[in-house]
Amino acid sequence: MYLLTPVLVAVVCILIVxxxxxxxxxxxxxxxxxxxxxxxxxxxxxxxxxxxDLQRAEEDADEWQEPEESVExxxxxxxxxxxxxxxxxxxxxxxxxxxxxSVRFISNxxxxxxxxxxxxxxxxxxLLVGSLAVLSTVGxxxxxxxxxxxxxxxxxxxxxxxxxxxxxxxxAPVLILIFKQVHGFAANGKKKVHYYNEISVSISCGILLxxxxxxxxxxxxxxxxxxxxRLRVLLGRPSxxxxxxxxxxxxxxxxxxxxxxxxxxxxxxxxxx
Amino acid sequence: MYLLTPVLVAVVCILIVxxxxxxxxxxxxxxxxxxxxxxxxxxxxxxxxxxxDLQRAEEDADEWQEPEESVExxxxxxxxxxxxxxxxxxxxxxxxxxxxxSVRFISNxxxxxxxxxxxxxxxxxxLLVGSLAVLSTVGxxxxxxxxxxxxxxxxxxxxxxxxxxxxxxxxAPVLILIFKQVHGFAANGKKKVHYYNEISVSISCGILLxxxxxxxxxxxxxxxxxxxxRLRVLLGRPSxxxxxxxxxxxxxxxxxxxxxxxxxxxxxxxxxx
Numbered sequence: 127m128y129l130l131t132p133v134l135v136a137v138v139c140i141l142i143v144x145x146x147x148x149x150x151x152x153x154x155x156x157x158x159x160x161x162x163x164x165x166x167x168x169x170x171x172x173x174x175x176x177x178x179d180l181q182r183a184e185e186d187a188d189e190w191q192e193p194e195e196s197v198e199x200x201x202x203x204x205x206x207x208x209x210x211x212x213x214x215x216x217x218x219x220x221x222x223x224x225x226x227x228s229v230r231f232i233s234n235x236x237x238x239x240x241x242x243x244x245x246x247x248x249x250x251x252x253l254l255v256g257s258l259a260v261l262s263t264v265g266x267x268x269x270x271x272x273x274x275x276x277x278x279x280x281x282x283x284x285x286x287x288x289x290x291x292x293x294x295x296x297x298a299p300v301l302i303l304i305f306k307q308v309h310g311f312a313a314n315g316k317k318k319v320h321y322y323n324e325i326s327v328s329i330s331c332g333i334l335l336x337x338x339x340x341x342x343x344x345x346x347x348x349x350x351x352x353x354x355x356r357l358r359v360l361l362g363r364p365s366x367x368x369x370x371x372x373x374x375x376x377x378x379x380x381x382x383x384x385x386x387x388x389x390x391x392x393x394x395x396x397x398x399x
Numbered sequence: 400m401y402l403l404t405p406v407l408v409a410v411v412c413i414l415i416v417x418x419x420x421x422x423x424x425x426x427x428x429x430x431x432x433x434x435x436x437x438x439x440x441x442x443x444x445x446x447x448x449x450x451x452d453l454q455r456a457e458e459d460a461d462e463w464q465e466p467e468e469s470v471e472x473x474x475x476x477x478x479x480x481x482x483x484x485x486x487x488x489x490x491x492x493x494x495x496x497x498x499x500x501s502v503r504f505i506s507n508x509x510x511x512x513x514x515x516x517x518x519x520x521x522x523x524x525x526l527l528v529g530s531l532a533v534l535s536t537v538g539x540x541x542x543x544x545x546x547x548x549x550x551x552x553x554x555x556x557x558x559x560x561x562x563x564x565x566x567x568x569x570x571a572p573v574l575i576l577i578f579k580q581v582h583g584f585a586a587n588g589k590k591k592v593h594y595y596n597e598i599s600v601s602i603s604c605g606i607l608l609x610x611x612x613x614x615x616x617x618x619x620x621x622x623x624x625x626x627x628x629r630l631r632v633l634l635g636r637p638s639x640x641x642x643x644x645x646x647x648x649x650x651x652x653x654x655x656x657x658x659x660x661x662x663x664x665x666x667x668x669x670x671x672x
Contacts, residue, residue, distance in 0.1 A: 199656035202502055206650065207615040209511050216517035216614040223521045223606065229475055238482050243665075244489035248496045250668045252605070259670040322622065325601045325643070329620070332525070332605020333496065341489040342480040347602070349595065361670050370598070377479065383472035392516075395523045397532040397634050 222339060224389075229344035231382035232298040232374050241341050242300055242375070249334035255310070255320040256327040256370070258334075259303040259361045294346070298374035302345075303357060304331055305367040317366075327370055338375060344382075345373045495612060497662075502617035504655035505571040505647055514614050515573055515648070522607035528583070528593040529600040529643070531607075532576040532634045567619070571647035575618075576630060577604055578640040590639075600643055611648060617655075618646045 207215065246258055295301070306327040309317045320326070331347065338345050350357075354369035480488065519531055568574070579600040582590045593599070604620065611618050623630070627642035 197658045197660060200659045202500060202504075202617075202651050202655040202657045204617070204651045204655070205498065205615060212511055212614050212616075213513045213517070216514045216521075216610065219610050219613045220517045220521040220524075223524050223610075225478065226524070227475060231475075238485055240486045241489045244486070244493045246669050247665060248489075248493040250665060251493075251496050251499070251662065252608070253663070253668050257668045257670065324597060325604075325622075328598045328601030329605035329608065331598075332602035332607075333609050334605075335525070335602065336606050336609045337489065337492050337496075340492045341485050342478060343485075344475075344477070349598075363670065378475055378477045382475040382477070384475045385470045386473045387470060389524065390526070392520060392523060395526050395530045396519050397530065397636065398534075 223336060226335065226339040227344070227384040227387070228346040229378045229382055229384060230294055230346050231379040232294045232344065232376040233379040234297045234299060235377050236299050237343060237376055241343070245334065245337040245341060245343075246302070248337040249330045252326070252333055253330040254326055255307040255323040256330065257305045257307070257363060257367060258330075259305065259357075259363070261301040261303065294374040297379070298376045300375040302334070302373040302375055303361070303369060304334075304371040304373070305358065305363055306370045307367050309366050311366075324370065331371055331373075334373070338373075342377075343375055344378045345375045348372050348374075496609060499608065499612040500617070500657040500660070501619040502651045502655055502657060503567055503619050504652040505567045505617065505649040506652040507570045507572060508650050509572050510616060510649055514616070518607065518610040518614060518616075519575070521610040522603045525599070525606055526603040527599055528580040528596040529603065530578045530580070530636060530640060531603075532578065532630075532636070534574040534576065567647040570652070571649045573648040575607070575646040575648055576634070576642060577607075577644040577646070578631065578636055579643045580640050582639050597643065604644055604646075607646070611646075615650075616648055617651045618648045621645050621647075 242260060246260060250258060304327060306323045307320055308323055309319045312318045335345065335347070348371065350369065350372045357369055358365075358367060515533060519533060523531060577600060579596045580593055581596055582592045585591045608618065608620070621644065623642060623645040630642055631638075631640060
């Protein structure tokens, strides 16, 4: 018993030290996290968190428009239309987009390559943190029909609609894949998280949809499942990119139908004060 | 010393039990987290997670295009242009958007109300899970100048640029606020999480940017901070909506400058196979 006492004292001491170090460690970690998240994103409120927040431990934060901030400013040259023209142009643009529908029945007819190039160029203008991949059977580029056709036959979409959703993958002459770039790299080689990558890439997708409609082509926005990494690797995109959307593009097939959708009345989506 | 030994044994026992309970607790929590996230969204892969995942505990899952799925189909009427026109239209649309810049220097000159209405209508067409609020000094609607002016004077934006970023809030004749609808309500009154609400709303924002450019107006996409809930309440939007973006809209001021931005070359953002 005389011997046990110092041993027990030692054990107690070790346990207490261990506990404090742990408590300290987690406190330190919490403090560090709070500090790094406060430092890195002092200005972002709860509303703006997205999936990339999981990677907040990274050292650097940037803003999605940052590339614009660090460069020299030049005078802005503006095209101003007469008021009558502004009203006419805005009405015509609304009418054009009012005809747009998500079309899931796409003909296998080829589409002009120049049109696809221009559409991609237009959408690409606002694509700061992502990339667009075009899989096409246009011209001699028949990879889609072979490799991709095989790959897509294995892809699962939303389970309940697997059968008819997949049809356009076989028929559409062009598939546009939109990748978001989850992070970039700082000058020192460290990862730089792109906090707004999903918003930014989706904005480009909106412009893509408008550009397709303007050119007289149809599409439907889909979010392919379980195939992102495989498609990324197949297309040789880097690991900091993730597949966000897939759009089959072409002319509508002759028997194409669309849901008899009623538009939401303006007052339901718009508040004016 | 004889007395100390049992006391120390008791202390050691208590400490050991306390440590194990703690270790157990965090393990349980981690297990629980993993289980709930695996159960709630069995079909969505890692690539598609976004901020709404935090609310995964909700019962129902939907897809952002679901409203289209449950309604009757009708034949699709398509406007097809001759190939030459398609190329021309797509090139002109690219050229229009190639002139678009994020402009932070906005004149206080009034803009035609009809133009704003048409722009909002165009963007609203694709707005399934969100809303647009227009704060405007156009016409007799001077709420912005009074209430909103006061509110915005309290808003904090990115600290490093507070001074010059806020200027457009005072000068822009129109502010467009874009809310995402994080969840809706099922027939049984339960919450229905809109998993793709941020993507969907951002797509609308892309169309909004194109519509503004088409009309000859300028803007800059901003993500306002710490003011979302207050603006939401002020505008009478329901609690299932969250402020995602704020766009000051108007003509550029005479001395407006823009960053001397070099566009990414097409081959950097586009892969063709």
